[in-house]
Amino acid sequence: METENGSSATLLITCPEKPGIISTVTNFLTEHIANIIDIDQHTTDPRTGIFFMRIEFDVESQTIQKLEQDLHELAKDYSMEWWLSTKEKRKRMAIFVSKADHCLMELIWRWKTNEIPVDIPLVISNHADLKEVVESYGIPYYHIPLTKDTKENAEQKALELLKGKVDFIVLARYMQILSPKFISNYHNKIINIHHSFLPAFVGANPYVRAYNRGVKLIGATAHYVTNDLDEGPIIEQDVQRINHQYTAEDLKVAGRHVERRVLAQAVSWHVEDKVLVHGNKTIIFQ
Amino acid sequence: METENGSSATLLITCPEKPGIISTVTNFLTEHIANIIDIDQHTTDPRTGIFFMRIEFDVESQTIQKLEQDLHELAKDYSMEWWLSTKEKRKRMAIFVSKADHCLMELIWRWKTNEIPVDIPLVISNHADLKEVVESYGIPYYHIPLTKDTKENAEQKALELLKGKVDFIVLARYMQILSPKFISNYHNKIINIHHSFLPAFVGANPYVRAYNRGVKLIGATAHYVTNDLDEGPIIEQDVQRINHQYTAEDLKVAGRHVERRVLAQAVSWHVEDKVLVHGNKTIIFQ
Amino acid sequence: METENGSSATLLITCPEKPGIISTVTNFLTEHIANIIDIDQHTTDPRTGIFFMRIEFDVESQTIQKLEQDLHELAKDYSMEWWLSTKEKRKRMAIFVSKADHCLMELIWRWKTNEIPVDIPLVISNHADLKEVVESYGIPYYHIPLTKDTKENAEQKALELLKGKVDFIVLARYMQILSPKFISNYHNKIINIHHSFLPAFVGANPYVRAYNRGVKLIGATAHYVTNDLDEGPIIEQDVQRINHQYTAEDLKVAGRHVERRVLAQAVSWHVEDKVLVHGNKTIIFQ
Amino acid sequence: METENGSSATLLITCPEKPGIISTVTNFLTEHIANIIDIDQHTTDPRTGIFFMRIEFDVESQTIQKLEQDLHELAKDYSMEWWLSTKEKRKRMAIFVSKADHCLMELIWRWKTNEIPVDIPLVISNHADLKEVVESYGIPYYHIPLTKDTKENAEQKALELLKGKVDFIVLARYMQILSPKFISNYHNKIINIHHSFLPAFVGANPYVRAYNRGVKLIGATAHYVTNDLDEGPIIEQDVQRINHQYTAEDLKVAGRHVERRVLAQAVSWHVEDKVLVHGNKTIIFQ
Structure with a gap:
């Protein structure tokens, strides 16, 4: 094109x-x-x-x-x-991560091949684990440790780092809940990946709960972040067939592949301006 | 074989x-x-x-x-x-229906082609709507009207009709909740089709709620009936991709095809003795 | 709407x-x-x-x-x-069948529920097998026997029956090859279902050949009929996972469900004027 | 386990x-x-x-x-x-690549997370392009340039490097045809990924041919390598839905994700001894 x-x-x-x-x-x-x-x-x-x-x-x-x-x-x-x-002016994407690298690496790989044509000015994490790999791609990595008490400060620090530098944020398995104050700065501009087929298994430990319920498909959901946990407008979802042989740990491993596929697809559509938000739903012009 | x-x-x-x-x-x-x-x-x-x-x-x-x-x-x-x-002794399946015919017709079609090798001694319904079509296949149809007040009597009548005649029951979009007493007679022998991807949208009107939530896939779930509504052991689930153009009514129409596919698959496995129940989960030996 | x-x-x-x-x-x-x-x-x-x-x-x-x-x-x-x-003027669809009823019954079921809003003025078959079931829906059924020698006459008879009565034709597992002369009367107006994932297994006995090749997915393809066998513009395709346990006969049974799903979808799109043909390809405005 | x-x-x-x-x-x-x-x-x-x-x-x-x-x-x-x-004795896998990195990176990522529990003693390539990235993971990379005239020598060199060091070989988009002599050393021990849904589009440029044929799904096939090009026993296949908006180049990009998913799955099964070969077909004990 x-x-x-x-x-x-x-x-x-x-x-x-x-x-x-x-x-x-x-x-x-x-x-x-x-x-x-x-x-x-x-x-x-x-x-x-x-x-x-x-x-x-x-x-x-x-x-x-x-x-x-x-x-x-x-x-x-x-x-x-x-x-x-x-198209001349590429969108700028910040990535937030914790310790898991699968969603991060998928985004970086699609960024390198230009399948997702964005700039990545920075990665922010509450852990240091992924610093080396991120920096090996020439992307600045900011480790902002975070406890219950320091959360407000940590978010403030992140906001300062982001200010004027990014157009949207991707939570690539970032295991912290953002405050309403933070979210208000990036209305419909924060994409999260939830590791279940929402609205099933809202909240923590979806794979363990999917295992306990005995579902036959597991899923992942990419959505814009709002103040209501896992309730924001859904951009993309997909599922993967499992069976009784899967342990809860196996679900987690299998689920990683759905997560990265779903998140990468949602980010692609966002970058290509194919997503419009209407209340709590999205219109996707594929 | x-x-x-x-x-x-x-x-x-x-x-x-x-x-x-x-x-x-x-x-x-x-x-x-x-x-x-x-x-x-x-x-x-x-x-x-x-x-x-x-x-x-x-x-x-x-x-x-x-x-x-x-x-x-x-x-x-x-x-x-x-x-x-x-194999000599075919399983005997009762079907319960209300007004919707899609799951019923799918079962009858697969029964006629012998893809599901069962006998169907009778169909029971709280409505008369499907009497003619069922009887045209030579299957007895019992219309047992049912109100809140007559439910106990109606169930009793159904139990008498079924007694000694069937090995399991399929609720093919039967829109009534069975009493614990009824269920206790057919423990892990009643298969229901729920028109959502459980545990999302337990209960009534799942398509309307799926529409309101803005999900990108709708699903159906076949499960054994227990006393906890939509909480029984899941036998099979599947999904279908939808998009923002679908109205709540469109979801219902599209969902019918997932429902009949999922229910027929679950019934096939049950008939071929491929399902074992373990607590609230199933082992499916495909 | x-x-x-x-x-x-x-x-x-x-x-x-x-x-x-x-x-x-x-x-x-x-x-x-x-x-x-x-x-x-x-x-x-x-x-x-x-x-x-x-x-x-x-x-x-x-x-x-x-x-x-x-x-x-x-x-x-x-x-x-x-x-x-x-929308006032419903499209008129003729169905051609041989002996297999699965695609026919799927179309009739979706016609009855008005999911596919067409009229069906007639069904034509080279066999008498499905006469009774078709007529039970009030649809005229014409049995036109056909041998190598009588093919030209048979097609002529069919053309006369169709003349002025139908807008398009669906070959619902019609096991005869139409002549170029016949096809020229309904350019891009004849929809066929081929029981393989084209262009794999063009021609006869695709399930046996799929079995012999050891594929892990079987498929079906709905396409407009042209003079080149199984080479016309593809409207829709889908697949189903199989495994080494499936016999050639099992593939045939499993394949039926893909066939009816794919054919019904293609017919829906055709009826809703969502298909445009460009050379040997289709544009589908979903 | x-x-x-x-x-x-x-x-x-x-x-x-x-x-x-x-x-x-x-x-x-x-x-x-x-x-x-x-x-x-x-x-x-x-x-x-x-x-x-x-x-x-x-x-x-x-x-x-x-x-x-x-x-x-x-x-x-x-x-x-x-x-x-x-399980004590991990299998040893050599990877052959050319210039495309997507299948290679997927294997390396699943190796690093131990989802595929193998050792990777070496990567061999007819190009130098991926040397740096492979070596950054501590894996030896051998660049063996190859022309029509030097092919025999190149294969001999590769055989010497592999001798006694590996249990099987994965061709992760290796764009050279191996000689029968080479293959005879690793009978049913070389896994290739073909970028089409075999047996559709055997040979070169499958995405261009899929584009020209106007298919509605593209696929990928992982198979054991035999002397007959793209005719070896199929281990795994999968597909992805596309539409008329995709250019031939878009198919190539979309296809990469199917390729890496299918290849990684096939390698997993091979490593877990879940594949048995019977003539030109595989039995997969999932």
Whole structure:
């Protein structure tokens, strides 16, 4: 999808339904000499619902600023929320980890191969274990130890490190609960991987509980983080078949592969601006 | 798996672990001129656990009675529970339905093609809707209307109809909760299909709740019925991918296909004596 | 998706890429007081490729004729091929079968529940086996016996029965190869189910060949019929895990479930105008 | 599955069917004070077929030598082929790679976490690209350049490096065809990953051909290498859903994840002695 002379851009829009909105937006882009490459849209109700749209288009670099200015005007008329991004400007992703490395390594591997085209300005951890491997990829690693008493300070420190440096955060098996204060800084911009098929097994030790319940499939769920534990908008889920021979430990091992697959997929979609949030749900424009 | 002169039989065994148990049982069968065709076994712990075994074997029809007698002796020495079945004697399955026909029709279709080799002596329903279609297959249909007040009587009537006629019961989207008294008559012999990926969405209206939660996969679960609603031993589960375009009604429609697939699979395994129950879990010898 | 006073319609378009085409079409619909509900589009190359679009919209019944007339004009300017359908006018589907009933019964079941909203004016078969069951649903059944020598006559007879009565044909495990002459009457309007994961096992006896090759998954493929056997545009495929315990006969039994699932899905998409053909490939607007 | 005082061992057996074989073997093990933990068996025909068995058992380290000696005798009576392995003695795996790193990295990651409990004495490549990353894990890397003319020499060099050092070889996207001479040294001991769902797209460029054919699922196949290209016994296969939006390049990227999953699974089973080869097919005792 490389463009020689132009700039590939993506526009996300949410607004109340209104007749003619699609042609209004496509006309707007045509007038700004933008060539639409891909268009996706969804509505909760074609008459009275909420409207969601994603448009990918080619546009000359010099006209994108003008387009952005004019969008402000258009948005007012339609009570739109909108987000414009360009491929030129890569998104910046912070990764939070604890001790487990599988999700981290999957993200790093997909970053290295450019399958997930992001920058990774830093990794933050409450443990030192993964410092060496992360730094071997030239990525700064910040070890911020954390106890119950120091949590507030630790989060403050993290916020300072992140400030102005990142566009979103991935919790790659980060085993700490973030405070509402922290989360409020990154609304719908923190992606967590939960090691169960939510809403089954919300909370701690899902694999042990899955083992005790005798389920025949285990799963993983990637979701945006909200103040309600494991209740945020789900981006992606997948499952893996297991059987009675699996111990709780075997579930954990097998589950790692679902976790990294699901998290990497969710991060890809987020980076490609394919996710829109509507209340506690997501619209994914695949 | 047809045998010309013999009788294909299946033996299921559960007992506490004890060294040499496998060779004891295989010797026992060899001594009874049984030719082992398939053997499966599982243990919760090779030293102190519970041992489970399934053996499929060919044996002359005239020796099976002697084999059965001798098994009683063997079982005492090992504190075994055991179940012996022969292919000659087909299992008898009652089906309970309400108004939805998809699970019922799937079972009937697989019964007609002999993919599920059972007899169906009767179908019982709290509604009359499916009477005609069931009877068109030559299967007796009993309509037992049921209100809160008449539930006890209705169950009593059903028990009388079933008595001595069936080996197990399938609730093919039967929308009534059975009483502990009824269930006690068919311990681990009632299979239910729940229209969610348990333990997510226990109870009523799982599709509406799945819709509201914004999950990306919906599922179905076949399980043995116990007194705890939707908490019985899980036999089979499966899922289907959905997306933001699905309404709650669409989930219901898409879910029907997972339900019938999952229920039919569970019934197949039950009929082929491939399921052993251990507490609240199942061992499936596929 | 019911509309009270209006008519829900779907427009499919294929044409060479041209800047502004999306806004042209959306403007055209807006001018005809059509309210766009869903829009999907695809391009093989945003500058020099072929452009494909599907638009679902609400429109007053009385304006649809005018819209259709004006589309002819628009189409000329853009060298468009286009297809307009309305929900009011259900598609008419003929089913061809031989002896196996599983795909037929799946289609009939989904037709009865209105999951696949079509009319079925007739079923044609080279055998009499399924006459009774088909007629029990009130669907006319034509038994046209067929030998090598009578094939031409038989096809001629079928064409006469179909003439003016059906919009597309489904080969639901019809075990005869249609002549190029027959196919030319229903270009991209005949859907076949092949019982393998194409292009593996093109031709006869795919399950036996899958068994001999020792594959670990079997599959089924629904495709439009062309003159090249099993080479037509693929609409849908799916697979099922098997193992070394499966005999060739077991593969056949297990495969039936994939076949009916895959065929029913392909027919659904065709009926909902979600399939566009591009050379030997399909675009599916899910 | 750790054993404190004993040694966990696995016995694989292939022989012609003979009545009583299972009890013979289980008795044999009981006499050698071996505690059977898991038993799996398969037969191509219970009377005249080939019999396959896998037994996992605990045994004292000092008795295993005697057991091995006595097995030679038993094997004669039954025309058995057999393989005995112990968990104490880890298998040694060589990896062959070219330039692509995804399969290599997956194996290394699962080796590091001990999910695949092997030793990796060396990696051999016809390119130097992956030298640094492999050596960073402390694994020796041998770069053996290879042209058409030097192939024989190169293979000879590789054979010398491997001699006495490895138990099996994994071709982790090694883009060279091995000679029959090389293969004869490692009969059923070379695992290859082919980037298609075999037997579809045998040979070169499967993703381009999958793209041109318009398939709706792409796959990967792990198999033992024989002299017939891509025709060896299949160990594992899996697929991934794609759609019309995928370019040939996208298929390649998406396919990488199936490839590493399928290859890692096949290697796991091989390492755990869960694979038996029968002609051109495999029996997998999961």
